[in-house]
Amino acid sequence: MKSAFVLLAFLTVSQGLLRIPLMRGKSARQLLEEKGLFEEYRRKFPYNPAAKFLPRNELDAVPLTFDPDLTYYGVIGVGTPPQLFKVLFDTGSSVLWVPSVSCSSAACESHSKFNSSASSTFQAGTKPFYISYNSGFVAGSTGYENIKVGDIYVENQIFGLTNTEAVFLASLPWDGILGMAFPGLALQGGTPIFDNMWNQGKIPQDMFSMYLSSSVEGSMLILGGTDPSYYSGSINWVPVYGATNYWNIQIQSITINGNTVACSAGCEAVVDSGTSVIIGPSKDINNINGWLGAVTNQYGDAIVSCSNTKLLPDIVFNINGYSFALPPSAYVSKSVSRCRTGFATGSWILGEVFMRQFYTAFDIGNNMVGFAQAV
C-alpha cells in the first residue's frame, strides 16, 4: 500500500514536469561581425558584467550590460489570447519584461511588441518600470497578465512593458527577459513568475533546472524538477548563501593540474544563465588566462590560438567538496577567425560557459544549486 502510494506520487511528480524547449538564436556578436559593426558596438557599450549586480535604486531599474554572446531563448505567451515572445530565462534577475506597442526605440522595432488593448485579461499597474536616462537600461510601465509557459498559465503576474530600450538590445535574439532569481530583485511589491507558478500550484516541486546544449536546438528548461535524460551520474548539491537576491554559491578554489590559479581563499559566485561567460576579479582571471596563454585585447576578449586548443588544460572548480572540471572544448569558443576563452573580468559569475558543461538544478525549496555532467 505504502509503496504503491510512493510510486503513484513519483509518477505524479515526474508527469508534472514542465519542459520548455530553448533555442539558440544568432548571437549579437555574430550578427554585428557580419555587418562589420562589432568593434564599434563594443566601444560604445563596454562589457560591464557587474552592472547587472549593482544595488538597485528605488525606481526599479533593470540594469543591463551588452553581452554579445547570449543566444538561448524560449517562447512564452502574454495575455488572452496569448501574444508570443522570445525571452531569455535569466537566473541573474527577477523581473519579467517584454517590449510594448508604445515603444518606438530601435530595439523594440526589431522585436515583438505587446499590445495590451488586444488582451482581455490585462490590468495596468500603478508603478513605473524605471524612467530611463542611461543607455544601459529599459524603462516603461507595469501591468498584470496571465502568462502562458508551456502548457500552464500563471495568473495575475506582474511584468514590465517597455516604452524605451537601450539600442544594443536591437541586436539580441530575444524580445524580453524572464527573471528567475529571488524576490529581493523583483518589481516593487511584485512576486517573480517562478514563485507565482509554485504558489499557484502549477508545478510539482519548488525547483527548476536547465540543460544548455551547444547546438542550435535541444536545450531545455525543466520547471518543477530535474530530468535525468539530460545528465549522467548524480547531481552534486551546493548550498545557496543569502538566497534573497541572487543564486550565490561558495567556490573553494579554482585549480589547473593541481595548482591553485584563482579564488585561493574561497570566493562567492553567482550562477547566472543570463551571462554568457565566466567572470571573476581581474587578478584571478588574468592568472587563468595567463595559464592558457591567452592575450586580452582592447575589448576585453581573451584570445588564444585556434590551433591546438585541445591541448589546453582542464580548469577545475572546487565547490562544496566536489570537483567540476571544465575542458577546453567548454571554455574556448570560436567566432569568425578568432578563438576566445570564456573568462572575463568582473565579480564572480558562473555563466553559460559553465552551465553548458554542467546541467544545473535551482532548488528554491531547499536553498541549493545542483550540478551534474550534462549529456
Ligand SMILES: *[C@@H]1O[C@H](CO)[C@@H](O)[C@H](O)[C@H]1NC(C)=O
Ligand atoms: C492593439 O490592439 C487593438 C485591439 O485589437 C487594435 O485596435 C490596435 O490597432 C492595436 N495596436 C497596435 C499598435 O497594433
